[in-house]
Amino acid sequence: MERTAADAMPDDTDLxxxxxxxxxxxxxxxxxxxxxxDANPLMALALKDLQERRDALERDIQELTNxxxxxxxxxxxxFAGQSDAIARRVKGFQEYLGGALQDLVQSVESLELVxxxxxxxxxxxxxxxxxxNQSVEAPTASAAAVADTFRPDEDLIRAALERFLKQPDVYAxxxxxxRSIDAKDIALLEDWFFNQGGRGAQPSxxxxxxxxxxxxxxxxxxxxxxxxxxxxxxxxxxPERLGEWxxxxxxxxxxxxxxxxxxxxxVLFERPEALVERADRLEERGEVPLILIDAAERSVDIPVLQxxxxxxxxxxxxxxxxxxxxx
Numbered sequence: 334m335e336r337t338a339a340d341a342m343p344d345d346t347d348l349x350x351x352x353x354x355x356x357x358x359x360x361x362x363x364x365x366x367x368x369x370x371d372a373n374p375l376m377a378l379a380l381k382d383l384q385e386r387r388d389a390l391e392r393d394i395q396e397l398t399n400x401x402x403x404x405x406x407x408x409x410x411x412f413a414g415q416s417d418a419i420a421r422r423v424k425g426f427q428e429y430l431g432g433a434l435q436d437l438v439q440s441v442e443s444l445e446l447v448x449x450x451x452x453x454x455x456x457x458x459x460x461x462x463x464x465x466n467q468s469v470e471a472p473t474a475s476a477a478a479v480a481d482t483f484r485p486d487e488d489l490i491r492a493a494l495e496r497f498l499k500q501p502d503v504y505a506x507x508x509x510x511x512r513s514i515d516a517k518d519i520a521l522l523e524d525w526f527f528n529q530g531g532r533g534a535q536p537s538x539x540x541x542x543x544x545x546x547x548x549x550x551x552x553x554x555x556x557x558x559x560x561x562x563x564x565x566x567x568x569x570x571x572p573e574r575l576g577e578w579x580x581x582x583x584x585x586x587x588x589x590x591x592x593x594x595x596x597x598x599x600v601l602f603e604r605p606e607a608l609v610e611r612a613d614r615l616e617e618r619g620e621v622p623l624i625l626i627d628a629a630e631r632s633v634d635i636p637v638l639q640x641x642x643x644x645x646x647x648x649x650x651x652x653x654x655x656x657x658x659x660x
Contacts, residue, residue, distance in 0.1 A: 482530035482641075486558055490526055493554050494519050507587045508598070510553040518547045525551070525644060532638075534645040537628040537652055541574070544646045545581030548625050551644065552586065552599075555623050562620050563642075565599045568608050569627035575601040578627070605634040612640050628652070 483490060501513045521535050538544050552565050567582075569575050579593055579601060593599050595611075602608040612622040624643035626633060633645050 483526045487527065489557065490554055491523075493557065494522060494550070497550050497553075505587060507589075507592070508553060508556050509587070510550050510585060511587050512546060512549070512585045514546060514550050518543075518550065521547055522551060522554075531642045532640075533643075534633070534647045537646040537648045539649070539652065541577055541628065542581055544628060545578055546585055548644070549582055549585035551625075552582070552623065555621075555642070559621050563623055564615055564620060565623045565625065566602060566608050566611060567599065567625045567627070568602050568605055568630060570603050570630060572603070574627055574629060575603065605637065609634070609636040612637075616640070 497510055497514045498516070498519065499513065501511055502509070503511050505511050517538065521538070525531065525533060525535055538547060548567075555563055555565075567575070567578050569578055579599075582588060582599060583590075583592075588599070591597060593601060600611060602611070608624065612624065615622045621642060622640055624637060624640055626637070626643065626645035628646035628648040630645070633643075637643055
């Protein structure tokens with residue numbers, strides 16, 4: 334008998350198709366595993382280094398935070414102590430300053446100021462001469478000593494005064510009188526030089542310009558006697574009066590604005606205290622201050638009297654040299 338195709342096939346044969354295992358997949362898996370294994374040590378080292386840096390930064394941050402907290406605590410706890418230390422230092426300086434000022438006061442009180450003799454001429458009615466032939470107008474020894482201050486330079490002074498009576502020399506050098514004066518000005522200056530010895534008050538010439546002109550003649554003569562070793566100090570308590578003095582002396586002596594100032598030949602003052610302080614400094618340097626006092630000043634301060642050269646103009650009755658008098 335003929336067997337069929339179905340019968341010819343064995344019974345245990347699996348007719349389901351079998352998928353073959355791909356060889357390429359097995360190869361790729363093996364390659365990836367090897368590459369990952371080779372890269373792991375490098376990644377581990379990099380991660381370890383980053384971790385160490387992070388830990389170091391965290392430690393630094395923590396240390397700075399602790400220091401900040403410590404500083405804040407110190408500021409809160411030590412402010413009172415610092416204030417106490419500052420207070421003690423200030424107290425110590427105060428005590429030192431008080432002691433220094435006390436020593437200065439004691440030094441000033443111990444100074445021996447030169448007391449200038451006061452010349453008082455008695456009235457002829459009060460004098461009782463022992464000898465009827467004796468003159469009642471004989472000067473005292475002290476008055477003669479004061480009057481003899483400029484006697485050695487009398488010829489030079491009188492020659493200058495005589496020269497000032499002539500025609501004005503408008504082209505004279507600076508610090509020389511460029512204007513002329515009259516006989517009354519000559520009499521005023523002669524009395525100041527030879528009777529008062531360069532220290533005293535003289536009657537005003539009636540107006541401030543006339544007083545300034547006489548003062549300019551005086552400055553020119555003192556300049557010939559002392560050269561650069563003197564400085565003129567003008568006291569006239571008001572800007573308007575000081576401006577009038579500056580313009581008058583500038584015109585009469587041929588001066589410029591640079592000749593008026595602390596380090597120049599003429600210094601203008603509104604207050605007597607500043608003038609006295611300047612005169613003291615000049616004497617300490619061995620220089621001679623010449624003090625001129627405007628007629629508008631009501632009095633002469635006592636400290637001014639100690640200086641060797643000063644001239645105060647005394648306003649006469651009814652004379653108006655102060656603008657305040659007009660109010």
